[in-house]
Amino acid sequence: MPELPEVETTRAGIAPWCEGRRVEQLIVRESRLRWLVPDDLPQHVEGQRIESVSRRGKYLLFRVGAGTILVHLGMSGSLRVVTPEEPPSFHDHVDLVCEGGHVLRFNDPRRFGCWLWLEGDVSKHKLLRNMGPEPLSDAFDGALLFNKSRGRRGPVKNFIMDGKIVVGAGNIYANEALFAAGIRPDRAAGRISRERYDRLAAEIRAVLAAAITQGGTTLRDFVGGDGKPGYFRQELQVYGRGGQPCRRCKRPLKEVRISQRSTVFCVACQR
DNA sequence: ATAATCACCTGCTCGC
């Protein structure tokens, strides 16, 4: 479900309710997520203060006690703030009960998300150490995309969705950024010019930033930390619009499948 | 090293 803008929306929505507070209790109702929630997670965090809530790519990091809780929302996860009186419902797998009367509640029907306990240098952890730069940081630009793409023959869409190259662009925003940059998603990554990569990097940055401003994209069930949906859906130019007229040239958008992922583009506007 | 596919899981929509 969530790409970078949805995770960032979640982070911003929950941080004011838990940063600086103590963890009263960690309740795990279903530990069978993508990886088993470690049995000792509650004992590591209960009674400890949440120092910060940050994000790396699509991972959320809760600095607490002697380590870090690493949370991923997977495809269908959401994390929101509820009151302790609100009874848990179906697929509410984890509660992080904070002092002060608020609960972070993790819901994830498909259970592709995770809750892991990390100690030591988080950036050296297996899941984080090979990640590319944050798309909204100075480390990300057209030069990086150009340099890393030389010799690559796979589609540029896969290339920009590869977290080792740059984090945060999932299927929705990869489609959108390629449309904005006027680049066909099936073009070989290694055969795109430096100038076009400058444009693409700028468009990836712009579409993610705009989506964050709108609170993310809600397709069916995404809600931010405040339980509200995102409003970027109405801004989508191509994703989910196969067969419908291109908003720029009015020709019908083409929908194809690249590496099993739905891919929508305009054959006239994207080359 | 790169590229494609598989796997994990539930829920929803579609066509018959």
Add this chain to the structure above:
DNA sequence: TGCGAGCAGGTGATTA
């Protein structure tokens, strides 16, 4: 109305 097929916002592991 029921049922199987296919698809969904991610990504690590496996296979060529």
